[in-house]
Amino acid sequence: xxxxxxxxxxxxxxxxxxxxxxxxxxxxxxxxxxxxxxxxxxxxxxxxxxxxxxxxxxxxxxxxxxxxxxxxxxxxxxxxxxxxxxxxxxxxxxxxxxxxxxxxxxxxxxxxxxxxxxxxxxxxxxxxxxxxxxxxxxxxxxxxxxxxxxxxxxxxxxxxxxxxxxxxxxxxxxxxxxxxxxxxxxxxxxxxxxxxxxxxxxxxxxxxxxxxxxxxxxxxxxxxxxxxxxxxxxxxxxxxxxxxxxxxxxxxxxxxxxxxxxxxxxxxxxxxxxxxxxxxxxxxxxxxxxxxxxxxxxxxxxxxxxxxxxxxxxxxxxxxxxxxxxxxxxxxxxxxxxxxxxxxxxxxxxxxxxxxxxxxxxxxxxxxx
Amino acid sequence: xxxxxxxxxxxxxxxxxxxxxxxxxxxxxxxxxxxxxxxxxxxxxxxxxxxxxxxxxxxxxxxxxxxxxxxxxxxxxxxxxxxxxxxxxxxxxxxxxxxxxxxxxxxxxxxxxxxxxxxxxxxxxx
Numbered sequence: 359x360x361x362x363x364x365x366x367x368x369x370x371x372x373x374x375x376x377x378x379x380x381x382x383x384x385x386x387x388x389x390x391x392x393x394x395x396x397x398x399x400x401x402x403x404x405x406x407x408x409x410x411x412x413x414x415x416x417x418x419x420x421x422x423x424x425x426x427x428x429x430x431x432x433x434x435x436x437x438x439x440x441x442x443x444x445x446x447x448x449x450x451x452x453x454x455x456x457x458x459x460x461x462x463x464x465x466x467x468x469x470x471x472x473x474x475x476x477x478x479x480x481x482x483x484x485x486x487x488x489x490x491x492x493x494x495x496x497x498x499x500x501x502x503x504x505x506x507x508x509x510x511x512x513x514x515x516x517x518x519x520x521x522x523x524x525x526x527x528x529x530x531x532x533x534x535x536x537x538x539x540x541x542x543x544x545x546x547x548x549x550x551x552x553x554x555x556x557x558x559x560x561x562x563x564x565x566x567x568x569x570x571x572x573x574x575x576x577x578x579x580x581x582x583x584x585x586x587x588x589x590x591x592x593x594x595x596x597x598x599x600x601x602x603x604x605x606x607x608x609x610x611x612x613x614x615x616x617x618x619x620x621x622x623x624x625x626x627x628x629x630x631x632x633x634x635x636x637x638x639x640x641x642x643x644x645x646x647x648x649x650x651x652x653x654x655x656x657x658x659x660x661x662x663x664x665x666x667x668x669x670x671x672x673x674x675x676x677x678x679x680x681x682x683x684x685x686x687x688x689x690x691x692x693x694x695x696x697x698x699x700x701x702x703x704x705x706x707x708x709x710x711x712x713x714x715x716x717x718x719x720x721x722x723x724x725x726x727x
Numbered sequence: 728x729x730x731x732x733x734x735x736x737x738x739x740x741x742x743x744x745x746x747x748x749x750x751x752x753x754x755x756x757x758x759x760x761x762x763x764x765x766x767x768x769x770x771x772x773x774x775x776x777x778x779x780x781x782x783x784x785x786x787x788x789x790x791x792x793x794x795x796x797x798x799x800x801x802x803x804x805x806x807x808x809x810x811x812x813x814x815x816x817x818x819x820x821x822x823x824x825x826x827x828x829x830x831x832x833x834x835x836x837x838x839x840x841x842x843x844x845x846x847x848x849x850x851x852x853x
Contacts (some may be wrong), residue, residue: 380762395787397763589762589789658766658786679788680765687766709784 364391368413368570369506369564377585385477387414390587399590400682403553407512408586409411409574412559413567415479417505418487421498426629427683431527432490433463434636436614436626440465445533445550448473449613449621450483456609456636457507457616458481460601462550464535472535472546472561477500490631499657506567510583511594513725514704518578519558520569523547527558542575548606555725576661595686596677599650599721604692605661605676606648612636615692617720648676653706654686655713660689664707666714667697675706681722688722689715729754730821734797734837736779737844742797749798752843753785753816756850761787764816769794769805769827774793776802776829778836785816786790792844796829798836802826 366387374381379390390411392399402408420429426438435448445464449457459479464472475483482639484500489496511520516527525547526540535548543566551557575583593603600608606616613621615638622636653659658680665673678689689706697704700719705712734742739757743750744784758764766786774797776782783794805827808815815824841849 391789395763397765558823593788657768658791660791698840 366414368411369567369608370411370413371577372509373568374411374585379585379587382588384588384610387477389414391583392589393585396589396593397472397682398588399584399586401594402582402584403512403555403590404683405512405627406577406582406584407514407518407557408553408584408590409578410509410511410570410586410591411571412507412509412562413505414477415566416475416477416500417508417561418475418480418481418484418505419470419499419501420473420487420491420496421470421499422494423448424494425471425496425642428491428494428496429463429471429473430626430628431494431630432487433461434622434630434632435463436623437463437465437471438626441549441600441702442467443536444531445535447533447621447727449618450486451632451636452609452614452620453635454634455612455632455639457603457611457613458486458609459609460603463697464546464548466535466537466546477601505561506564506570507561508558508567508574509551509559509597510546510559510570510578511551511555511586513555514581515555515557518574518581518583519547519560521577522573523582523591530651543569546703547569550596550726552600553594554600554723555594570624575660592677592680593679596679596690597681597683597723599690601648601690602677609693610693612639612651614644615648639686644695646672646692647695649691649693649698649717650722651675651678651691651706651715652684652718653689653715655715657711657713658687659691659706659708659713659715665691665693666707666712667693667702668703670694670697673704674707683723690720693717729843729847729850731843734840735849736797736840737752737794737849738779738795740795741799744771744831744834747758747831747834748803749800749829749831751797751827751829752820753794753814754846758820758824759819760814761785761792762792763788764813767809767813767816767826769809770802772802772805774802774853776800778839794826797840798829798831799833800831801828802827802839803830810818
């Protein structure tokens with residue numbers, strides 16, 4: 359497929375083509391959807407390990423004596439509370455309270471942070487941050503296009519990656535980050551991921567990320583590592599109950615409605631963008647509530663399908679698929695708060711039929727260790 | 728690999744006509760395009776179907792696809808294995824992955840379908 363002006367290729371595009379990947383456009387980038395097949399890739403991550411090209415993601419660096427305070431104003435979390443080498447899940451909200459993007463914030467040094475944004479929102483997040491940090495002693499460096507990213511996810515991740523890096527992986531806490539070398543290349547190694555498995559995300563310059571990919575691929579060869587595309591990335595995160603911006607999160611959704619109110623740190627000192635709107639939303643209660651559904655009837659609930667409860671037709675499925683691990687159709691959906699209790703039986707409109715589904719506690723899958 | 732002796736639709740179904748009964752499935756080309764099949768919805772036995780009408784659904788992990796009746800007639804049998812093993816469409820689309828059987832009402836409709844060479848040409852163009 360020809361690359362248009364609007365669609366970017368990652369530094370690893372040639373590897374995906376050589377591996378016979380089926381490619382798809384996502385967030386302005388041509389990305390691998392799958393290589394050997396979504397189910398096979400999904401199961402490989404749950405059992406062994408998978409290697410992902412995530413170079414399309416945005417990486418924004420903030421450095422300066424007021425970096426923590428600036429981010430505390432711009433985001434809903436309190437990055438000042440992070441120790442060096444730690445990270446947390448965060449959101450950047452519109453002043454009216456809706457979600458602009460969900461993020462991970464990493465503290466690299468007392469005055470240096472890396473904010474990782476979704477590919478489709480990287481430019482918008484960069485612009486919003488630039489605006490919000492004005493007046494603070496901090497410099498924003500958007501290195502999204504200069505930074506490559508690969509992820510190794512699965513129970514054998516430590517085993518595969520340790521031989522390639524001077525970073526001591528086993529003792530790393532979940533949501534921590536370290537600087538070091540991977541395959542001889544200077545890199546940031548984070549123990550974060552979007553699969554519900556143990557794993558690492560490795561950030562390096564676009565010029566070097568190919569070296570990292572090749573080395574991990576080779577190290578993984580005798581350990582059943584497979585390349586994994588966005589298709590399995592989606593089924594893995596859905597099983598793990600993780601939201602996808604554009605499905606569960608968007609400008610018309612508050613963090614509370616998505617079940618992520620814990621991310622909003624009202625107790626942090628000082629004002630932050632959307633504080634008033636979010637306090638109001640928190641006080642008034644959600645207009646809708648995100649729930650997990652397991653389909654008990656015969657059919658698959660998918661994005662956009664209607665969720666019905668008696669006469670109430672207000673619900674909508676945000677994400678859904680056949681869960682490879684559970685062997686059942688699972689979904690996330692927004693429903694009226696009164697219908698959101700675990701155990702509630704609802705109907706999903708699938709073509710011209712109504713099929714039964716039950717509200718369950720998220721996540722659908724949790725790893726053993 | 729396009730088996731000879733079958734007829735094909737432009738929607739990538741195959742047909743094997745034996746007497747007045749047509750066995751129908753999807754081709755390996757279609758199965759490969761779909762990816763892993765995770766759910767199959769077939770018409771009820773006894774239903775009357777028109778040529779090229781949508782009669783069922785094939786769902787992969789990412790997408791929903793219609794199944795079309797290659798010939799008009801009455802559905803006389805559906806493959807009971809597909810409920811529990813939808814992946815048969817990927818592993819054996821011309822054999823164990825057969826989908827339904829139709830008692831054909833008009834044999835001449837077979838002329839509207841592609842032969843193996845015609846189908847090979849179709850997929851070569853894709």
